Amino acid sequence: MSTDTVMPYDEALERFEPVLGLETHVELGTASKMFCGCQAEFGAPPNTNVCPVCLALPGGLPTANVKAIESTIRIGLALNCSIAEWCRFARKNYFYPDMPKNYQISQYDEPLCFDGYLDVEVNGKTVRIEIERVHLEEDTGKSTHVGGATGRIQGADYSIVDYNRAGIPLVEIVTKPIPGTDRLAPEVARAYVTELREVLRTLNVSDVRMEEGSMRSDVNVSLMPRGSSEWGTRTETKNVNSLRSVERAVHSEIERQAAILADGGRIIQETRHFHENTGTTTSGRSKEEAQDYRYFPEPDLVPIAPDVAWVAELKAAMPELPRLRRKRLQQEWGVSDLDMEAMHNNDAIGLVEATVAAGAPPADARKWWMGELSRRANEAGIPLSELLITPDQIARVCAMVAGGALNDKLARQVLEGVLNGEGSPDEVVAARGLQIVNDEGELLAIIDQVLAGNADAAEKVRSGKIAAVGALVGGVMKASRGKADAGRARELLLEKLGVSE
Amino acid sequence: MSLIHKSAADLGALIASGEVSAVEVAQAHLDRIAAVEPQVNAFLHVDAETTLEQARVVDARRAAGEDLGPLAGVPIAHKDVFTTKDMPTTAGSKILEGWRPPYDATVTRRLREAGLVILGKTNLDEFAMGSSTENSAYGTTHNPWDLSRIPGGSSGGSSAAVAAYEAPLSTGTDTGGSIRQPAAVTGIVGMKPTYGGSSRYGVIAFASSLDTPGPFARNVMDAALLHEAFSGHDVMDSTSVDAPVPSVVEAARNADVAGLRIGVVKEFGGDGYQPGVLARFHETVELLESMGAKVFEVSCPSFDVALPAYYLIAPSECSSNLARFDAMRYGLRVGDDGTRSAEEVMALTRAQGFGPEVKRRIILGTYALSSGYYDAYYGQAQKVRTLIARDFEAAFQQVDVLISPTTPTTAFAIGERADDPLAMYLADLCTIPANLAGNAAISVPCGLADEDGLPVGLQIMAPVLGDDRCYRVGAAVEKALEARWGGSLLSKAPAL
Numbered sequence: 001m002s003t004d005t006v007m008p009y010d011e012a013l014e015r016f017e018p019v020l021g022l023e024t025h026v027e028l029g030t031a032s033k034m035f036c037g038c039q040a041e042f043g044a045p046p047n048t049n050v051c052p053v054c055l056a057l058p059g060g061l062p063t064a065n066v067k068a069i070e071s072t073i074r075i076g077l078a079l080n081c082s083i084a085e086w087c088r089f090a091r092k093n094y095f096y097p098d099m100p101k102n103y104q105i106s107q108y109d110e111p112l113c114f115d116g117y118l119d120v121e122v123n124g125k126t127v128r129i130e131i132e133r134v135h136l137e138e139d140t141g142k143s144t145h146v147g148g149a150t151g152r153i154q155g156a157d158y159s160i161v162d163y164n165r166a167g168i169p170l171v172e173i174v175t176k177p178i179p180g181t182d183r184l185a186p187e188v189a190r191a192y193v194t195e196l197r198e199v200l201r202t203l204n205v206s207d208v209r210m211e212e213g214s215m216r217s218d219v220n221v222s223l224m225p226r227g228s229s230e231w232g233t234r235t236e237t238k239n240v241n242s243l244r245s246v247e248r249a250v251h252s253e254i255e256r257q258a259a260i261l262a263d264g265g266r267i268i269q270e271t272r273h274f275h276e277n278t279g280t281t282t283s284g285r286s287k288e289e290a291q292d293y294r295y296f297p298e299p300d301l302v303p304i305a306p307d308v309a310w311v312a313e314l315k316a317a318m319p320e321l322p323r324l325r326r327k328r329l330q331q332e333w334g335v336s337d338l339d340m341e342a343m344h345n346n347d348a349i350g351l352v353e354a355t356v357a358a359g360a361p362p363a364d365a366r367k368w369w370m371g372e373l374s375r376r377a378n379e380a381g382i383p384l385s386e387l388l389i390t391p392d393q394i395a396r397v398c399a400m401v402a403g404g405a406l407n408d409k410l411a412r413q414v415l416e417g418v419l420n421g422e423g424s425p426d427e428v429v430a431a432r433g434l435q436i437v438n439d440e441g442e443l444l445a446i447i448d449q450v451l452a453g454n455a456d457a458a459e460k461v462r463s464g465k466i467a468a469v470g471a472l473v474g475g476v477m478k479a480s481r482g483k484a485d486a487g488r489a490r491e492l493l494l495e496k497l498g499v500s501e
Numbered sequence: 502m503s504l505i506h507k508s509a510a511d512l513g514a515l516i517a518s519g520e521v522s523a524v525e526v527a528q529a530h531l532d533r534i535a536a537v538e539p540q541v542n543a544f545l546h547v548d549a550e551t552t553l554e555q556a557r558v559v560d561a562r563r564a565a566g567e568d569l570g571p572l573a574g575v576p577i578a579h580k581d582v583f584t585t586k587d588m589p590t591t592a593g594s595k596i597l598e599g600w601r602p603p604y605d606a607t608v609t610r611r612l613r614e615a616g617l618v619i620l621g622k623t624n625l626d627e628f629a630m631g632s633s634t635e636n637s638a639y640g641t642t643h644n645p646w647d648l649s650r651i652p653g654g655s656s657g658g659s660s661a662a663v664a665a666y667e668a669p670l671s672t673g674t675d676t677g678g679s680i681r682q683p684a685a686v687t688g689i690v691g692m693k694p695t696y697g698g699s700s701r702y703g704v705i706a707f708a709s710s711l712d713t714p715g716p717f718a719r720n721v722m723d724a725a726l727l728h729e730a731f732s733g734h735d736v737m738d739s740t741s742v743d744a745p746v747p748s749v750v751e752a753a754r755n756a757d758v759a760g761l762r763i764g765v766v767k768e769f770g771g772d773g774y775q776p777g778v779l780a781r782f783h784e785t786v787e788l789l790e791s792m793g794a795k796v797f798e799v800s801c802p803s804f805d806v807a808l809p810a811y812y813l814i815a816p817s818e819c820s821s822n823l824a825r826f827d828a829m830r831y832g833l834r835v836g837d838d839g840t841r842s843a844e845e846v847m848a849l850t851r852a853q854g855f856g857p858e859v860k861r862r863i864i865l866g867t868y869a870l871s872s873g874y875y876d877a878y879y880g881q882a883q884k885v886r887t888l889i890a891r892d893f894e895a896a897f898q899q900v901d902v903l904i905s906p907t908t909p910t911t912a913f914a915i916g917e918r919a920d921d922p923l924a925m926y927l928a929d930l931c932t933i934p935a936n937l938a939g940n941a942a943i944s945v946p947c948g949l950a951d952e953d954g955l956p957v958g959l960q961i962m963a964p965v966l967g968d969d970r971c972y973r974v975g976a977a978v979e980k981a982l983e984a985r986w987g988g989s990l991l992s993k994a995p996a997l
Contacts, residue, residue: 052602058590058602058705058706059584059604060702063736093821296870300706301739
């Protein structure tokens with residue numbers, strides 16, 4: 001892998017202005033494929049969800065999945081798009097072994113949804129991302145290249161193809177060029193993909209797993225010199241498989257392109273691949289000689305003409321969209337803009353909401369998810385939602401703390417136990433013996449023991465240096481392995497030593 | 502009269518009454534096939550045992566008291582573009598040699614369910630591209646009237662099989678005339694239903710927006726019975742019309758043209774038309790008038806540019822439709838010796854697997870769809886298509902049906918136009934407009950040309966979903982002409 005010269009980000013931004021564009025593909029979660037009745041599930045044994053249509057056997061014909069059309073229209077509505085009253089599928093012609101028909105049924109100049117926008121929050125500021133189009137198409141099969149160093153087709157010994165994915169409905173969401181983001185370009189890109197993912201999740205049209213490829217964002221970046229209004233040549237970066245990667249890919253393309261331009265070079269219009277391990281991109285297929293896809297209207301399918309009343313019905317039945325929901329929750333929870341944005345960026349809002357719904361006070365729910373649990377998730381390198389703990393369990397721990405059965409320190413141990421798979425919070429408390437010591441007799445015995453072993457400190461307290469009681473309380477907590485109620489221990493210690501505050 | 506000379510309707514009735522068994526009928530046709538195939542070469546695949554087994558099943562269903570349709574037990578031959586799960590399907594191409602589909606086309610399936618017994622698969626121009634069957638990768642079919650002549654195309658195997666009494670019924674597909682032209686030059690009946698009136702599911706595609714499955718038979722009623730048996734909405738074909746099937750059998754029974762307004766297409770006739778063809782056509786016009794029809798001359802000016810528009814649209818669609826033949830999943834694979842890339846194997850396979858006419862059209866279509874040429878070629882052709890539909894619409898304001906000769910000439914000699922694609926394309930001059938507009942159209946025999954004693958066809962065109970009008974007029978013409986001839990035109994054909 002060649003290493004590109006890069007210009008440090010700050011310098012790059014001083015000299016150039018970035019223009020972004022994002023193309024996002026989303027696999028819809030329909031029961032069946034886009035143009036045939038095959039199941040569209042993920043992870044079936046290779047080449048088992050196939051039929052004459054999606055294998056492109058001679059004579060096979062597509063019929064459009066109405067549910068997929070409905071989902072696409074709902075996405076368009078959520079993104080404030082106009083919905084076409086009449087549009088067609090088109091064939092995109094090119095040969096590739098994992099595309100059975102050697103053309104992809106897609107949409108060309110007549111997308112189902114067009115001219116919309118999505119507002120996102122970055123650093124407490126609202127940025128409006130204009131949406132060019134939302135269209136419906138089919139996915140290709142999946143090639144696996146065996147042998148060779150890179151896992152790419154070049155240099156492979158042979159390739160195998162799984163057609164299960166061929167024909168899965170795919171929605172493509174394309175933004176208009178996004179100028180004016182300045183040095184926040186990486187954050188804006190990430191915020192857009194984050195918000196889009198949340199919208200799609202709210203609509204319940206896809207499982208939007210970037211890691212599994214059910215949501216894939218291609219990141220377009222170009223630079224223009226400061227003061228210029230003429231956009232530069234863009235690159236399209238693929239293989240961006242997480243929110244963090246979206247941000248890193250933009251960052252690294254800006255640094256790479258700036259170095260080339262500053263050196264008098266020119267940017268090649270090409271597809272680039274993002275590498276998770278290095279955070280950089282390398283050149284893929286060059287688009288210099290633009291492929292001629294020979295688009296033409298798909299003659300095997302009748303045009304789509306969504307009934308106006310039906311579209312109105314879908315619009316009326318829209319769920320509360322994430323941005324409005326966040327505004328409402330922020331008010332209900334009484335948290336600051338920045339706290340809210342932090343929760344949003346950590347994908348914690350839904351978890352906090354569910355925890356509150358399970359009975360926890362909002363402040364506690366937020367504290368655990370954004371504190372201890374975020375730390376654990378970061379350590380494990382996984383999103384919060386993949387921690388092996390449920391909002392119900394967090395709510396139970398909150399209840400135990402509120403009821404005095406646990407303190408914060410014990411609560412953290414309970415969480416650790418749950419995360420380790422030791423069972424429910426109650427099971428962990430029982431198994432690890434983490435109940436706060438509420439038995440006065442037991443506590444007094446420990447106090448006697450601590451006083452006997454710390455005569456100096458006891459004497460200081462007796463002589464009026466009340467601050468020295470802290471060391472004694474610490475001794476009680478240590479002897480009880482954290483299970484004592486520290487407040488009560490302090491009271492009892494002072495009482496025993498005959499001093500009052 | 503031997504079994505093979507009977508109509509499909511009569512065979513159906515005989516089997517229904519138990520006078521003959523489906524097995525006997527199938528065997529009689531298998532014997533005929535064995536006798537004349539060496540001369541005719543209508544079939545690409547015949548499998549007597551599979552055929553007889555189907556016939557035995559029909560006999561058993563009948564014996565069990567099942568209520569079967571009017572064509573149960575009647576044999577049929579399918580053009581080799583209809584997938585059949587018990588027989589190979591090749592589209593007349595080397596690229597699909599030996600391919601056995603895992604599924605039945607909707608037409609095949611519906612006819613199976615109606616109890617028709619499949620005799621085999623018939624020859625055609627490769628991927629239905631041609632007008633003579635000379636483009637088949639498996640040899641040319643011969644016209645039963647004159648074995649040195651072509652049987653028409655692309656469904657030439659299906660027309661020859663019916664004309665040679667090898668089958669009472671057959672299926673074809675009509676993209677630019679591939680049913681009507683072969684029917685005309687072999688002296689039988691061939692019908693192109695309204696586009697979308699018959700399902701394309703399981704029919705190997707040539708040009709999706711034009712391909713229309715339809716029936717061949719030796720008389721109008723038989724064609725109507727077959728038409729009705731496989732028609733109707735099919736959820737597997739998005740372009741299938743979701744409307745009631747016009748009652749074509751009823752129309753064939755009501756053979757009457759009194760008071761009907763008939764338009765003669767002004768643009769079809771004159772230079773380039775064989776005098777014997779025009780003579781029979783004009784006699785038929787007079788006949789219709791004598792039967793009480795009102796005949797008008799109707800001008801459809803855009804029909805003059807139908808042929809060039811067709812030769813942009815059909816190749817464009819085929820260039821995309823035929824992309825799936827890439828050696829990956831089925832059919833021929835050339836050069837896969839472990840050293841070549843998938844791309845190279847695809848290219849080698851397509852170079853060897855497709856014949857010259859198919860390649861010509863793929864190249865033509867690829868060019869017409871290319872960026873920078875699209876508007877001038879494909880886009881312009883689509884506009885012509887709209888104009889043709891408008892001409893039809895205007896014409897059908899004035900008349901109930903339009904008529905013309907089906908083809909400008911009778912069957913030409915094998916080899917005569919093989920090296921001249923443009924001359925070959927002219928065979929579809931009169932049939933193409935109905936494909937571009939999606940109309941219904943039928944060809945019925947209207948006599949023999951004086952020059953060569955070969956059959957001439959009359960084309961009757963009706964509006965979209967007006968299929969019944971084709972049968973009504975066709976049956977009336979047939980009745981009057983057969984009365985004049987003292988029997989069917991086909992009975993005048995030399996014995997094989």
